[in-house]
Amino acid sequence: MKSVIEMMKSGRNDEAERVESTLPETDMEAAESTEGEPEEIVEAPETEETPEEPVERPYTLRSLKDRDLFPLLKILRKIGLKEFKDAFNHLVVGESDENVQSVQGVGAAVMLDIAGTIVEHIGAAEDDLYSLYSDMSGIPADAIREMEFGTLPLMILDSFSEAKNTSFFKVLSRLL
Numbered sequence: 782m783k784s785v786i787e788m789m790k791s792g793r794n795d796e797a798e799r800v801e802s803t804l805p806e807t808d809m810e811a812a813e814s815t816e817g818e819p820e821e822i823v824e825a826p827e828t829e830e831t832p833e834e835p836v837e838r839p840y841t842l843r844s845l846k847d848r849d850l851f852p853l854l855k856i857l858r859k860i861g862l863k864e865f866k867d868a869f870n871h872l873v874v875g876e877s878d879e880n881v882q883s884v885q886g887v888g889a890a891v892m893l894d895i896a897g898t899i900v901e902h903i904g905a906a907e908d909d910l911y912s913l914y915s916d917m918s919g920i921p922a923d924a925i926r927e928m929e930f931g932t933l934p935l936m937i938l939d940s941f942s943e944a945k946n947t948s949f950f951k952v953l954s955r956l957l
Contacts, residue, residue, distance in 0.1 A: 839928060840918040842939055845949040852913045853953065859906035861898040910937070 845853075903910075911922040914936045918925070925933060940946060 836935065838935065838939070839932065840920055840925075840936065842914075842917045842936060842943070843919075844943070844945045845917075845940065849913065849917070849949075850953070852909060852916075854956075856906045856909045856913065859902060859909065861902040864898045864902075865895055867894075914940075 908922075910933065911925055914920075914933065915922040915925055917940065918936065925936075941950070
């Protein structure tokens with residue numbers, strides 16, 4: 782069988798093209814034939830993230846009521862509300878002083894100050910926290926103390942993140 786090149790030299794282009802179309806394409810020819818053509822991008826299939834299973838809550842909290850105002854203020858005072866004010870003053874100073882870190886950096890420092898204050902003083906409000914959440918859940922304070930680790934912080938998070946308590950916290954923030 783004559784090579785395709787020999788057929789082309791002898792003027793038999795039609796036969797050469799027919800033979801060439803039946804031959805397997807080499808890697809080099811494949812690369813040359815795709816020059817100038819947009820490359821097809823194949824994306825990896827997205828892996829489905831397994832949704833986090835909701836944490837089982839062995840309690841139901843009622844909405845905050847006016848009677849919860851004074852226990853909450855007492856807890857906030859014990860946790861160090863005055864020190865929160867000092868931390869926010871650092872934020873205001875940081876916004877106006879060009880030599881200080883960026884506002885984001887100062888904001889992060891303020892959040893660390895607040896977290897440190899809470900951790901430092903939360904033990905002083907322990908009985909008040911258990912009493913408040915006992916009242917809100919209908920579970921005796923001693924039973925809450927014996928629940929699985931993390932239940933009380935979950936209760937606190939739930940009470941602050943509940944949409945039904947938003948108006949309560951808006952009013953409370955105006956008082957502070």
